[in-house]
Structure formats: C-alpha cells, structure tokens
Amino acid sequence: MLQRRLWWFAILAFLPTLAIFAWVRIYPIGETLRLSLHKWDILSKNKPFIGLDNFRELFHDRLFLDALVNTSIIAFGVLAVTIPLALVIAGLIHHRTASRFSGFYETAVFIPHVVSLVPAAMAWKWIFDAKLGPLNALLQYFGIPAQAWLFDPVLSVICIIVLCSWQALGYAVLIYLVGFKSLPVSLFEAAKLDGAGGIQRFWHVAVPLLKPITLYVSVVTLISGFNVYAQAFVLASDSQGAPGRQVRVLVLDMLENSFRNYRVGYAASEAVVLLAIVLVLTLIQFGLLREKGRK
Amino acid sequence: MRAQRTSRSIMAKIAATPLALAVAAGLSMTPATAQTITVWSGYPEMAPFYEHVAESMKDEYPDLEVKVEAIALREHEKRIALGLTSGSAGVTVIELSGSTASRYLENDLLPAAPENVASFVRDPANFDAFFSETASREGTVYGVPLFRGQGALFYNVDMFKAAGLTEAPKTMEEYTQYAEKLTQRDANGNPTVSGWSLRLSGGGQGIAEKFWINLFQYGGSVIEPAGDGKWRANYANEAGGKTLKQYLENVHVLKTVTPEMPADAEAFERGQTAMFIRESWVIGDIAAKAPDLNYATAPLPRGSIALPTNLYVNSTGGEDAEAAWAFALAANEPENLIWLLDNVGWLPNRAGVDYSVVTKRVPAFAAFVDYPEGYEFFTLPAIGPIEEVLTRLAGQLTNAYGNADLAKDDAAIDAFLASAAEETNNILSREGLLAE
Numbered sequence: 001m002l003q004r005r006l007w008w009f010a011i012l013a014f015l016p017t018l019a020i021f022a023w024v025r026i027y028p029i030g031e032t033l034r035l036s037l038h039k040w041d042i043l044s045k046n047k048p049f050i051g052l053d054n055f056r057e058l059f060h061d062r063l064f065l066d067a068l069v070n071t072s073i074i075a076f077g078v079l080a081v082t083i084p085l086a087l088v089i090a091g092l093i094h095h096r097t098a099s100r101f102s103g104f105y106e107t108a109v110f111i112p113h114v115v116s117l118v119p120a121a122m123a124w125k126w127i128f129d130a131k132l133g134p135l136n137a138l139l140q141y142f143g144i145p146a147q148a149w150l151f152d153p154v155l156s157v158i159c160i161i162v163l164c165s166w167q168a169l170g171y172a173v174l175i176y177l178v179g180f181k182s183l184p185v186s187l188f189e190a191a192k193l194d195g196a197g198g199i200q201r202f203w204h205v206a207v208p209l210l211k212p213i214t215l216y217v218s219v220v221t222l223i224s225g226f227n228v229y230a231q232a233f234v235l236a237s238d239s240q241g242a243p244g245r246q247v248r249v250l251v252l253d254m255l256e257n258s259f260r261n262y263r264v265g266y267a268a269s270e271a272v273v274l275l276a277i278v279l280v281l282t283l284i285q286f287g288l289l290r291e292k293g294r295k
Numbered sequence: 296m297r298a299q300r301t302s303r304s305i306m307a308k309i310a311a312t313p314l315a316l317a318v319a320a321g322l323s324m325t326p327a328t329a330q331t332i333t334v335w336s337g338y339p340e341m342a343p344f345y346e347h348v349a350e351s352m353k354d355e356y357p358d359l360e361v362k363v364e365a366i367a368l369r370e371h372e373k374r375i376a377l378g379l380t381s382g383s384a385g386v387t388v389i390e391l392s393g394s395t396a397s398r399y400l401e402n403d404l405l406p407a408a409p410e411n412v413a414s415f416v417r418d419p420a421n422f423d424a425f426f427s428e429t430a431s432r433e434g435t436v437y438g439v440p441l442f443r444g445q446g447a448l449f450y451n452v453d454m455f456k457a458a459g460l461t462e463a464p465k466t467m468e469e470y471t472q473y474a475e476k477l478t479q480r481d482a483n484g485n486p487t488v489s490g491w492s493l494r495l496s497g498g499g500q501g502i503a504e505k506f507w508i509n510l511f512q513y514g515g516s517v518i519e520p521a522g523d524g525k526w527r528a529n530y531a532n533e534a535g536g537k538t539l540k541q542y543l544e545n546v547h548v549l550k551t552v553t554p555e556m557p558a559d560a561e562a563f564e565r566g567q568t569a570m571f572i573r574e575s576w577v578i579g580d581i582a583a584k585a586p587d588l589n590y591a592t593a594p595l596p597r598g599s600i601a602l603p604t605n606l607y608v609n610s611t612g613g614e615d616a617e618a619a620w621a622f623a624l625a626a627n628e629p630e631n632l633i634w635l636l637d638n639v640g641w642l643p644n645r646a647g648v649d650y651s652v653v654t655k656r657v658p659a660f661a662a663f664v665d666y667p668e669g670y671e672f673f674t675l676p677a678i679g680p681i682e683e684v685l686t687r688l689a690g691q692l693t694n695a696y697g698n699a700d701l702a703k704d705d706a707a708i709d710a711f712l713a714s715a716a717e718e719t720n721n722i723l724s725r726e727g728l729l730a731e
Binding site: 042043044045062063066129130131148150151152153236246248256259260261262263 | 369372373376377379380398399401402403404495496497499500553554555556557680682683686687690691693694697698714718
C-alpha cells in the first residue's frame, strides 16, 4: 500500500516537470515534423499537405546544400579544435592545481563562455577586419600579406570556427577539469612507479579514463556547432554592404526561408534534416566511444 | 495576542488589495478620448519625420500618442510578417514598399483604406497613377503613397578633379574606365580608396537589387513580364553577362574595389570611395555626417529604380484606427513632405507640392528630379515571391563575386547565370507565375 502511494507521489511529483518538458520540447518537435509536410506559407490561408515535396526540393536547393556543407565543416571544425585543446588545457590546469594562480587559469579560460555572444563576435569582427584588424597588422609585421578574412570563402568559414571554438573551449575545459579531479590518484601513482612520464601518464591513463567526459563534451560541442547562427550573422552584419561574406549556415537558411520567403513549412523540413543529422551523429559518437570503452 | 494582531493585519492587507489595485488601475487609465497609435518603419532615419508629423497633428488630436518604432529594414519585414499574421500588432501605421505589401494584400492581412483616404490617393492632382496603383490592388486603395527610393550616381568632386575627370560617366563602359582612374593605391598597388563602390556582400536582397540597377543600364532585368500576369527570368543573356562581368572585372582583374574595403554611404562620407550608386536619402545622411564633403550627383546612363513606399494601417474601425489613417494623410501634408525632403532626403511622391525651396538649395537633388528626357524607371514587381527571387539571387551573386575564376571565363559566367535564372524560374513556376 505504502509502495503504491509512493509510486503515485513520484508520478505526481514528476508530472508538472514532464508536462512542461512535453509542452516546450516534445510538442514543438512534433509540430515541426507536421509543418515540414505542408506548404505552410506564413501569410497564406491555404496550407495544403504536400507529403515529402519539401524534402525533395531541399536536396536540389543549392543554397541549402551550401548551408549544409558549411555547417558540417564548422561543427566538425569546432569539435576538432575544441576537444583536444580543452583536454590539454584542463590537464595543464589540473597539473597546476596547487598553484595560487589555478583559480585565475580556470576563470580566464571560462570567461569567453559566459561573455555575451554579440559583443564577443563584434570584437572578433574587428580582429579579423582586413583593413583595421590587429590580426592583419601582426601578419604584415612578419611580412605576410594581409588576408580578406571575412570575405574569402575559405577564410570566412575558418573565422567562424575560431570564434565558436574560443567560446566552446571554456565549457569543455570546465567539464574536463571536473573529470580530472574525479580520476583515482592511485592509478597515476602506480604509473609513475612504473616509470611513466607526465605525458605518458596523461596519454595512457588520463585520456582513456576521461572517455565518458569526452563523449559528453563532444556531443554538446557538435550539437552547438550544428546550431551555429549568431556568429555567422554578426561577423557579416553591417548596416550597409557588410564588410563580411555571409557564410550560409543551416539556421540562417531556415530563418531566411521562414521570415524572408515566408516558407515556414520548407524551413521546418530543413529543421527536420538538421535534427536527423544531429541525432545520427550523436548515436554514432555514443556507439564509438562506448565500444572503445568496453575494449 | 501577537498572532491575533498579525492575522488582523493580513486581513486588512487582503481587504485593501482590491482597493489599491482599483486606484492603481484608475491612475494608469487614460482618458476615453485619447488615441494611441504605433508607427513601424524600416528606415531608422525616418523616425524624426514621423515624430514631426505627430507633432503637426497636436491641434486636431491633442491626446494622440504616437509611438515611432523605426528599425533596420530586414528586421522590420520580419516584424510585419509576425505581427500581422499573429494579429498582435495593435493599431499600427506600417511603412511598406508596394511590392512587399502585395503578399499581405493577396491574403487579406491589410484592410482597404477608408473612403476619404482612398479618394485622396486616387485624385490625380495628388499622385501620379504609378504611385496610386502601387498603393492599390485590383482597383481598391489599401495604402497612402509617401516616398520612393530612386537611384543616382554620387561622386566625389575633389577626387574627380584630381583624376582629371570633369563630368560624370555617361555609359557603363565609362563607369569602369572612371573607376580605374579614380582608384587610389598604396606603394604595392593595393587599392586604398575604391574607384567605384559596388555592393558585394551582406545579407538580404539588397545585393540583387543593386545588381538589377546595373543590369537595367544594359537593358536587362531580373524578371520580366510575359503577359497574363506571368513572369520569367531575364538575366541569363547578354545584358546579364555584361553586368556580372563588369562586377568581376572591377573586383578581380582591375581591383578598383575589393570586398574587404569599406563600402556604401559610410565609405563615401569618409572619402574611402570615389563614387557609388544610391538613393536620395544619402543627401540627408551626408548633410548630417559629412557636411563638408564636396560631392555631386548624376543620373544613371539609362534610368533608375523607383521603389515606392506606402503607409498602410492594419485596422479600419475605432478611434485609434481613424487617428492612424489621419496620420497617414498628415504625413502627406505639403509642409511635412518638404520637411521630409529637406531633413531626411527621401523623395516624396505627392504631386502638386513645390519642392523647389529644397531642390534649389541642395543641387544634389537635381539628378533625382531633373533627369534627361527619355530617362526610364523600373520598380520591383508586385508579386508574392519577389523577395524570395531576390534573396536567393543575392545568395548566388555573393558566391559569384567571391569567385576570381569566373572573372576571365565568359562561358563560366554564362553557366552561372543560366543556373541562377533556372532557380528564379523554378520559384516562379512553384507559385504558378512562370510564363510558358
């Protein structure tokens, strides 16, 4: 009887949270799926069901394909930069835990993550500015010609990877630091007794033990990488003829289709593709890291 | 005892709450005769004008409260799409170009103008038929014409003189020749002041609109009417090829302008470019930001875009709506229109008003009002997908402008234009507007 009451209590306690979760998370996803199957023009009264026509059109849409390629490069680029760098920086900070500057190191790395995105992006826009930016000034000091960072098709994508990685790094380092602090000291001591150097202990002991953390951080980083928008928008934004090339990313393409072209159904089909990509990649990451973890 | 006092105090507070709420509500209530309207504009520089109009209405509407919300054009367009479809906008005067408004009118999202407003707009003594038609649909008036975006060449007289140029270019070929002469370079040959500032980047449809203006000089257009309300792309041809080639030649071959150089009105005002094509609002902007700039204007070789912007009201019933329509009419009072031209620089559309008090004092307006005989105008078609056509073309053009390989490859230019035009036609076809 008591167990049944507890059971009901647990359900009732969870219910408000579940209801809110369903309302703000599950319902919008379901609604997006529904919209993606309709010719849902924001302005027209007639919104007919068109099956998979939106998806068929998507895969012949050059701007969407451009956006998909750019977003994938940015997401994997950020992942490739952030994870190893965060691991190394966290390792170094952990190594210097006893230092009186350890708090400063942690704060310095974490600050970019809490800085508001728009002012941070504006600052980077200035850094990358071809005429006035300090980056080109530095390059020219060493005799390297100035680059059109924000307009060149390749460099403008690299700029976004740098900006996103700079922001993602602080969070990744923080999570890795928590991981480092929870590792058993005895294993490191045993490795030390066996003659392993600092780098060997890091590579052969810490890195394998931190795989669950790596899984979490890489999933979060990849998902946020695929959702990149504001960075691309701010780096190219200006009131008149932006000094930057608008790198087309998926979220930007969705916004354009929704609110410039009024094609909400079509934009919803892009959102569904993005959801599918992120889901598949997350499952692959889980599979790979768990598999290796077992071995 | 203390518990009793506490409970009495709580009871007293509970009893007093409705009274307090009623008093507060009463204090915040406005008199029944007061009207409140909001003005949505896509041009921040227009805010002082609308405030000026509101001020001019004080005698007739002493309690009228006008909230002017002027934001960047692209955000303004998003705001309208969301505000009108959700019905959350309140009584609002909406500034919108005729071509953009067409989609809202097709879907009954904007009401027809009241009869007194419609008569004012239809009166040929007030507006040329071109302007009253862009504010109407199928003979019904929906908006009140206000101003238009019309392009002309702005050039820096001192830079022209230094380059030995005495008059504005008259053909598109001369534009490139002038740009070469006007470009200032450093010791390594890199341009430091662009000869001709072109719109090469940024978001939105502006890139395609600017391309269309140049294309028009060569005799082309992004889309052309084909009868029976149908349209087709009209730039995968010789005119389109010449236009795109001119862009690419200036950017990648002659380097009279580069994408990373400061551009547009700001660059012109700072002396970072010698010439560029823009609308008349730049005159007001220069007067405010660079009053000492020695510049002049000139008509374009063949003609210009004329993009009329109208005022619409999202409601017709009630005192607020009446005040909103009165506001749209007041904006067209001669005194206010002269103020607009003088202080902002956008060209008013109303006929029968003597603007010479401003145009004589500011010679730069000459290119906009005293154009040569046979000078032609075009406007954006009032069809639903025009923004999508332009926005997607802008996306394609941005890629093309960044592709140096295209510059010397005519076949690649043709292939690019054919592919972009196919996309334009696909959009028209999807909307049932493509000519067979």
